Amino acid sequence: MQIKRVGVIGGGQLAWMMAPPAQALGIELVIQTPSFDDPAVAIAADTVIAPIDDADATKELARRCDLITFENEFVDLAALFPLAASGVCFRPRLEALSPLLDKYHQRCYLEKLGIPQPEFALPSSPKHIKFPVVLKTRRHGYDGQGTFIIKDSETLQQKLATLHKLSEVLLEEFIPFERELAVMAARSIDGNVMTFPIVETQQENQVCRRAIAPAAISSTVAQEIEAIARTLMTSLQAVGVFGIELFLTQDQKVLVNEIAPRTHNSGHFTIDACVTSQFEQHLRAICDLPLGSSALTCGGAVMVNLLGYEYAQDEYIEKRAQISQVPHARVHWYGKHESRPGRKLGHVTVLIDQFHPEAAQAIAQKIESLWYPQLNK
Incomplete structure (x- = not known):
């Protein structure tokens, strides 16, 4: 099947930069994004104005295009699986995203594959990670948001005390990289x-x-x-x-x-x-x-x-x-x-x-x- 219309969940600059090659390939972009002011709205053939984690809006997006891809990963994956089961085509497939959107799950997946990475742990079972440590939010962190370098146990406890749920974060070994x-x-x-x-x-x-x-x-x-x-x-x-x-x-x-x-x-x-x-x-x-x-x-x-x-x-x-x-x-x-x-x-x-x-x-x-x-x- 020739793909003529691609739906993109997210309307930021990553979607905006898809426009020139899409035009060259004869593909129209349909964007789901929360604001008319987002960059990709200006280049879209069609737009669904709605939060990117709104599955009903994604269902409407699917109606207007041949397949759906992602500009960012801040989606409600569980809400999208029923759409995939009903025949909506997501690329990459939702099963490829599932191990990656939560940073703790991502670490566990890499560990299963034997891919080298820093040591990691949940706050409830910190293993043998030594200070300084890196405290990360498990979801929705980007551009340094939700990432903190913690130098000692007292600072860690103070930081953890400010969190609503310990299940929202993980600890990682601090790597003094070259x-x-x-x-x-x-x-x-x-x-x-x-x-x-x-x-x-x-x-x-x-x-x-x-x-x-x-x-x-x-x-x-x-x-x-x-x-x-x-x-x-x-x-x-x-x-x-x-x-x-x-x-x-x-x-x-x-x-x-x-x-x-x-x-x-x-x-x-x-x-x-x-x-x-x-x-x-x-x-x-x-x-x-x-x-x-x-x-x-x-x-x-x-x-x-x-x-x-x-x-x-x-x-x-x-x-x-x-x-x-x-x-x-x-x-x-x-x-x-x-x-x-x-x-x-x-x-x-x-x-x-x-x-x-x-x-x-x-x-x-x-x-x-x-x-x-x-x-x-």
Whole structure:
């Protein structure tokens, strides 16, 4: 069956960035999102305005499209299973999402597969995890929200006392990593798994500030990460693109941090720097089209997130114009009219002919000096 209309649960920038490849592939997007102001509403062929965890709205979304995919994972999965049983097509399938949406369940699933990861435990049975520890909310945490580094037992008890339910959090071993890495992996309906170039991600306040492709890692580390991606995507029988975030320790051990069952911020560089973007690849996978090449079309790339640093109604046209003058810079603005600290307003990708990590870092610093006023004081 030729897929002509794809429903997307979520109307943020990830759905918005699906629009150009969807148009090129002859696919219309139908969006379920809670607000007319969300970025993807402007590019949708049709829109269902409703919370993304509203199963009745998703039923209406299904009526308007051929299949449904996800822009984010903040859905009520239990409420969607009856829709799947009635014949609604979800890609990735709900069974592939089920072990991943709760971070504790995700850890248990990785443990079952034998995939290396930090030690973890529930607060009620903390095992032998030593301080400092990482306290995480099990659902709905992103961009550092719901993640806390706890240095001692007293602070942990104080933090736990503020929670309504201990069952809402888990504890993880704190990893003093050498660097953070990420890889976007795609799997087709027939089981073909492809990975994009592995990137180094650099976080500040647990929010991704920049991604550098390709990561300066050994071939052994790269092969291990690609094997992890293949194992995970095959085990889940996933269809579409998933983001896998990892730690690389000082002794070159690879540990999985988190898995996002969707396109991901760390893969935005692929729009400008790869033969096929992560968004086109996702559409190709879910629509049963041949996967495209994931190869770089340049020596490397630097992606810098344009994060809000103030509360304002501003589209920062002058700053964006300055950044666009940086050689080989491509500015992507998400159409959000309201800024607040930490909000992702856009991103910039700078293409590099001959890749050197030091040069990539200098480019990132140049972009950020133009964007963040506090860096110029």
